[in-house]
Structures are given as C-alpha cells and as structure tokens.
Amino acid sequence: MAKVETFYHQESSSLSYIVYDLVAGHAIIIDSVLDFSANSGQISSQFVDRQIEFMEKNQLTLVWILETHAHADHLSAAYYLKTKLNAKVAVGAGIQEVQQTFNTVFNYQQGKATTDIFDRLLQHNDQLSFGDLTCRIIATPGHTSDSITFLINDNAFVGDTLFMPDGGTARCDFPGGSSEQLFDSVQQLHQLPSATKLWMWHDYQPNDRALRYVTTVANSKANNIHLREGINKTEFVELRSKRDANLQVPTLLYASLQVNIHGGRLPVSEVNGQTYLKTPLQIANNLQQLRML
Numbered sequence: 379m380a381k382v383e384t385f386y387h388q389e390s391s392s393l394s395y396i397v398y399d400l401v402a403g404h405a406i407i408i409d410s411v412l413d414f415s416a417n418s419g420q421i422s423s424q425f426v427d428r429q430i431e432f433m434e435k436n437q438l439t440l441v442w443i444l445e446t447h448a449h450a451d452h453l454s455a456a457y458y459l460k461t462k463l464n465a466k467v468a469v470g471a472g473i474q475e476v477q478q479t480f481n482t483v484f485n486y487q488q489g490k491a492t493t494d495i496f497d498r499l500l501q502h503n504d505q506l507s508f509g510d511l512t513c514r515i516i517a518t519p520g521h522t523s524d525s526i527t528f529l530i531n532d533n534a535f536v537g538d539t540l541f542m543p544d545g546g547t548a549r550c551d552f553p554g555g556s557s558e559q560l561f562d563s564v565q566q567l568h569q570l571p572s573a574t575k576l577w578m579w580h581d582y583q584p585n586d587r588a589l590r591y592v593t594t595v596a597n598s599k600a601n602n603i604h605l606r607e608g609i610n611k612t613e614f615v616e617l618r619s620k621r622d623a624n625l626q627v628p629t630l631l632y633a634s635l636q637v638n639i640h641g642g643r644l645p646v647s648e649v650n651g652q653t654y655l656k657t658p659l660q661i662a663n664n665l666q667q668l669r670m671l
C-alpha cells in the first residue's frame with residue numbers, strides 16, 4: 379500500500395510529497411524545494427530538512443528523487459537530497475529540450491550533458507520500483523515540454539498539469555509550452571479510473587479558501603473551470619492564450635531555471651569565492667549605449 383505524506387511550502391504555494399511503501403519502508407520524494415530569498419540571495423534547507431527528518435523518524439530509505447518538470451518558481455532540492463541521502467534523481471526526458479533552451483538563454487557554452495546531471499530520463503510508460511510499489515510515468519506535456527505525471531496505484535502526482543477544479547490549469551506560455559498539448563495531456567489524466575486521486579503541485583487558494591491539493595478524476599472532470607468535460611480544445615486554447623497574454627514573468631524564473639536545469643546544482647563560484655545567479659536583461663533600444671564597454 380502506498381502512503382503519502384504532504385509538505386506545504388508556503389513561499390512558493392507548492393506541495394511536495396513523500397510516497398512510501400509500508401513493508402520495506404522505501405520512499406520517493408516528488409518536487410522538493412530549497413528555501414530561497416530573491417532579495418537577500420539567501421539559500422537554505424529548512425523545508426527539505428523537515429522532509430529528511432520525517433524519513434529518518436519513520437525509518438524510510440529514499441530510493442528516488444523525482445521532479446514533475448523543470449520548475450520556474452523555486453529552486454529544486456534534488457541535488458541536496460542526492461548528496462545527503464544518496465538516492466537517484468529522475469526527470470522527464472523532455473528536460474533535454476528545456477536545458478537546450480536555457481543553455482542558450484544563460485549563454486552556457488558548454489552546458490553539462492543531461493545524462494551527467496540526472497540519473498534517469500523518463501519516457502512515457504516507463505516504470506520505477508520502490509519497495510513493493512511501482513510508479514508509472516505518464517508524459518503530460520503542455521505546461522512545459524518535460525512535464526510528467528507519476529502514477530502509483532490510484533494516486534497520480536500531476537505537477538502543474540492540473541490545478542484544483544476551482545484553480546483550472548497552469549500557464550502554457552513558457553518556451554516549449556503548448557495549450558494544445560496540455561488539453562491532450564489532461565484528457566489522458568481524465569481517462570484514468572474516476573476514483574484516482576490527483577495530487578497537485580500548486581494551490582493558490584482562489585477566493586481565499588483553505589489550502590486544498592488533492593481531488594479525484596471524477597471531480598476534476600466534472601468541475602475543472604478550464605477543462606471540465608464538454609469544453610473542447612479550441613475553447614480551451616483560446617481561454618488559456620488570453621490568460622497567458624496577461625501573466626507576468628514569474629519572479630524566480632531565471633533563478634529557478636539556471637539551478638533546475640542542473641538538477642538543483644548551484645552555479646560555480648567566481649574567483650572571489652562568491653556564487654551569483656544571472657538575469658538576462660531586456661534592454662530597451664534607447665538604452666543600449668548604457669552598457670559598460
């Protein structure tokens with residue numbers, strides 16, 4: 379039987395999950411987070427350390443560190459967990475495309491090969507085992523090209539492929555994103571047995587309601603404000619495109635991506651021993667001459 383332990387990271391309004399089997403005590407962790415203050419540059423590990431404590435207390439052995447996609451709103455704790463607990467990191471094979479895109483954005487001339495960073499690149503229908511449990515991979519591109527869902531018995535961990543029914547869906551305007559693909563991916567999830575639990579990565583608590591992060595296929599199909607049954611692809615693409623056109627770039631987009639395409643590794647330090655994160659500037663035409671020579 380699969381046990382799920384949920385951890386809420388308030389600063390990024392996101393959920394991270396530990397799933398484990400009750401017999402062998404083997405565990406996976408999905409989408410863990412490093413604490414990061416963009417203002418001060420401070421990076422710390424309080425959140426993920428609580429998860430490590432939980433595993434220690436329950437005598438769990440971490441087998442896989444999983445990411446549903448390359449996130450744009452937090453720094454992944456995958457590498458921290460890997461170095462501390464010696465588990466393997468697995469992501470969707472689409473990460474290669476994301477890495478290529480952002481190697482260009484950040485001018486990483488010799489980007490590290492994805493196979494040097496991640497222990498396993500997952501394809502649709504691949505399976506991972508831990509204890510007596512099996513995790514099946516469902517490719518669910520749309521929000522990003524590397525988005526995947528982890529299906530463990532009747533639990534689907536959907537990342538940002540869906541939000542709670544009153545939250546709708548996540549944006550599709552990142553490089554490699556596609557609202558057409560998101561529509562198809564959600565249909566795939568909605569075809570799972572109706573009692574399947576859908577565990578969300580985000581909950582922005584619309585209308586100030588209490589935090590909620592798990593629903594069922596039946597409920598999502600009947601009530602998702604963007605993608606309930608009866609809404610066709612054209613309608614959804616139109617609605618999603620309209621919303622995406624008005625969204626701001628996420629605050630931590632550049633900080634997150636330069637760490638997350640490297641599986642949670644921080645940039646190398648400069649000669650003064652200090653580590654920096656880069657922001658590519660979009661300089662207005664009339665300000666080009668302000669650059670130092």
Ligand SMILES: [Fe+2]
Pocket residue numbers: 447448449450521538548
């Ligand atoms: Fe996301």
